[in-house]
Amino acid sequence: MMKFITDGMCGGLARWLRLIGYDTLYFNIQRKIELIRIAEKEKRIILTKDKKFAEKYPEIVFYIEGEDTYSQFKEVVKKFDLEIKEENLFKRCSICNTKLEEITKEKVKNRVPEYVYQNKEKFALCSKCNKIYWEGDHCKYIRERLRNL
């Protein structure tokens, strides 16, 4: 699976790529050379809104035309022919990119709202953010948008 880095103006794009399972780092730093170093070391592709940056390192930096998150996401999916598979959805923390771990229902009691505890069976944990995820309404919305890609 391809791995990415998004920079400054593509934070929302990073979240979408994580949602479909792609390992994506996000950095909002000025020193572009740092990004290049990380990308080379970890074999990542850099996605940017900075045209000059992309022109300077054409092998690993790609300019993204889209202005809003969703069109940027569409653009990247097409360009790199990314796979959107059910088994890869919602497997990474959309905030920090960490792989989620399954967590038993008993363990989330008192850590999620009561109605969620009553109505949901499957939960996942980001061990870095300590955030608990479950299949909620926003997942439905995301699936719909993915179908319409």
Ligand SMILES: [Zn+2]
């Ligand atoms: Zn996280």
